[in-house]
Each structure stands twice: as C-alpha cells, then as structure tokens.
Amino acid sequence: MKKDLKVRLGQVGDYEIRLLKVFEAVVECGGFAAAESELSIGRSTISIHIANLEERLDLKLCRRGRGGFSLTEEGVEVYELMKGLFSALEGFRSGVNALHVRLTGELRVIASDAVCIDPQLRLPETIARFSGIAPDVNVLLDVKALNDIERMVLNDEADIGFIPLHRQLSGLDYQALYVDQCHLYCSRSHPLFNAEPSRDLLDKVLASKVVHAGIHTNPEVGAQLADMNKAAISYFYEARLAMILSGAYIGFMPDSYVERQVADGELKALVPDTRHYALEVTAITRAHGRANRARDLFMELLSEH
The missing domain is CATH 3.40.190.290 (D-Maltodextrin-Binding Protein; domain 2)
Structure with a gap:
C-alpha cells in the first residue's frame, strides 16, 4: 500500500531540493560511485544525503549492495515526481527572468476613425508613457474601418483595436473605455x-x-x-x-x-x-493566442487613464 506523501513530507524547502538533486545525479549516473565525479563529493557523503532524503520522505528509494544499484518501486515514482517538480521550478525561473528582459518588437494598434484624437481616450498620453517604459518597441498606429479592425485583431494582424461597440464576437476580448x-x-x-x-x-x-x-x-x-x-x-x-x-x-x-x-x-x-x-467605445484584443507583454503593458497603462 502506497504511503501518503502529502501527510508525511510537509513543505518542500531548499534542503529537500538539495537532497533531490543528489538523488537525481545518483539515478542518472547509475549509482553512488558514478555520481561522485558528477557531484564532486565522496561516496560516503552521497550515502548520507540519500539516507536523509529517505528519512524525510519516509520511503525506501534504492537498493545498493552486491547486486549493484537499483531503484525501488517508490524510488521510480519519486524520481518521476521529482522531474515534474524541477521542470516547474525551471519554468518559474525562466518566467521571472523574462520579466526583466527589455521589451522589443512591434505593437500594432488600429483605431476606428476619430478615436485616436478623442480626449476621453487620452491615447497620446498612453503612448508617451508606454514609449518611456518600453523605448525599444515600435508602435504602429493606423486607422481602419470597423469591420477591418475586427478582422485584423482576430487574424493576429493587429494587437489592439479601438472600435465603437456594436456586437461581441467570439475570439475577442472587450474592454469598455468611454x-x-x-x-x-x-x-x-x-x-x-x-x-x-x-x-x-x-x-x-x-x-x-x-x-x-x-x-x-x-x-x-x-x-x-x-x-x-x-x-x-x-x-x-x-x-x-x-x-x-x-x-x-x-x-x-x-x-x-x-x-x-x-x-x-x-x-x-x-x-x-x-x-x-x-x-x-471599446478596446478589443485577441482572446486566445500567444503571450504579448507589449500589448498587456499598453492595456494596463490605458486602463489607468
């Protein structure tokens, strides 16, 4: 009968992560001896780390002896769970680092008729703030007919459209402006x-x-x-x-x-x-599609006005 890891393990902190990293190296190197050079620590220290991990999990993870190194059934499952954990941590790290990457590329904004100069929208002020925060993003601003704007946003030919609200199409998100x-x-x-x-x-x-x-x-x-x-x-x-x-x-x-x-x-x-x-008058954006940090920043600045 499998043990309840949630009850026995509790929180996973830096110490548990370090022990899991040792366990990962042992598994992928095929044993304690082979993991020595990978981890740059002695076999006895590796043995202590694995024992501590097994104690923390209250599970037997591997067998070692004359028959060589092998994982227990629980060890195989912990290894798979560990890979998912490390993948999630890497995704989190990459995502946070991406927030610090300077915004580049283009932001394509399409407006209906006189919306660009409507004082209620305060579009010039929003563009000025956006350009100050993301100076490396080229802002492309154009005026098109209403139906063209809807089509262009749906087809990912434009990032943001400003139109008078006359219908709501699936595939578009609508933000009321004024x-x-x-x-x-x-x-x-x-x-x-x-x-x-x-x-x-x-x-x-x-x-x-x-x-x-x-x-x-x-x-x-x-x-x-x-x-x-x-x-x-x-x-x-x-x-x-x-x-x-x-x-x-x-x-x-x-x-x-x-x-x-x-x-x-x-x-x-x-x-x-x-x-x-x-x-x-509403702002329309594509409801489903790839992440667009420049668009999200512009919409955030716009909403503040």
Whole structure:
C-alpha cells in the first residue's frame, strides 16, 4: 500500500531540493560511485544525503549492495515526481527572468476613425508613457474601418483595436473605455441653422438629406436613422464633417469631435432633445493566442487613464 506523501513530507524547502538533486545525479549516473565525479563529493557523503532524503520522505528509494544499484518501486515514482517538480521550478525561473528582459518588437494598434484624437481616450498620453517604459518597441498606429479592425485583431494582424461597440464576437476580448454622446448637426449654411423651435421643425429635419456612415453600428443608431432621409454615405468622420459643413446635408457626429466647430458657430445641434445617441467605445484584443507583454503593458497603462 502506497504511503501518503502529502501527510508525511510537509513543505518542500531548499534542503529537500538539495537532497533531490543528489538523488537525481545518483539515478542518472547509475549509482553512488558514478555520481561522485558528477557531484564532486565522496561516496560516503552521497550515502548520507540519500539516507536523509529517505528519512524525510519516509520511503525506501534504492537498493545498493552486491547486486549493484537499483531503484525501488517508490524510488521510480519519486524520481518521476521529482522531474515534474524541477521542470516547474525551471519554468518559474525562466518566467521571472523574462520579466526583466527589455521589451522589443512591434505593437500594432488600429483605431476606428476619430478615436485616436478623442480626449476621453487620452491615447497620446498612453503612448508617451508606454514609449518611456518600453523605448525599444515600435508602435504602429493606423486607422481602419470597423469591420477591418475586427478582422485584423482576430487574424493576429493587429494587437489592439479601438472600435465603437456594436456586437461581441467570439475570439475577442472587450474592454469598455468611454461613451461618446452624438447629436444631429447642421452647418451655418444649411436652411435649418437659424430655424426656430416649432411643431414642424422635426418634419423639416426628417425631410432634410442626411449623410451617415453606411454601416450598422448599434440598434440605437439604426433607430435614429430609420425615419430620416438617408441621402449620402460617408464612413469616416472627417469626410462626413465635410459633407455637413457643405450645407447640403445634416448628420450625426460625436460632440467631442465637433466641439471646435460648435464653439466657432459653424455647426449647431438640431432637435437635441430627441435626436441623439450614445456610442460606447471599446478596446478589443485577441482572446486566445500567444503571450504579448507589449500589448498587456499598453492595456494596463490605458486602463489607468
């Protein structure tokens, strides 16, 4: 009947590890005499170490005598367990040492439209802190369409993506960042810019030509556009803003993105009490894949903001 090692052994410390190292050398050299040169200690000292180990484990590990050296059944099992222990210790040592290795390589960040300059994200500050901590990592920052960002992160073509939350795909992790408030805007040259609030103002708004992103983002956006005159498509905010500033179209924009134009009197929100929606911006990363210390560091710095 096998003995319960957990009950009899207790904690494994440096002393037990040293004894196990001696036992390892004896087993792999094939006996006490052969292990002398490997361990640079005498046979009698090796014998004492093995005896101490057997006493600590309360197990007979090996037989030695005229028949030569051999392991007992318990000795074979302890040897296998020992190899697993040493492997785990080496993995721990390597992992800790890796933490001190200087970060290198590339960090690929892809953002949707105007997210890069949204003051709520504070991306420039995060990049500055990251570059100070990991100066040898090249940060690649680009802007892509929403669906392209999801595809690139899933395919490991990008490490981090910033997108408005519109769905959750398996294979991606989502971290909520902030919420953008969006209103319906018209320019100073649009006929409704100076329109007074009235019963028919909403009817005039619904009849006006609207420029929109041309993709399904979330149900709230779809509900706002459902009864409007969708006359033009312009995916990126910069191009959509140009369409609105032309005076030929009205359109939804994040308040933070058009703050300057509103302050300068170039834009005005139409029927702001009813025509608005919230857009949650999230960071997406690949749910399963190889470890990426640069990505993890960047996400940690981002969360602190």
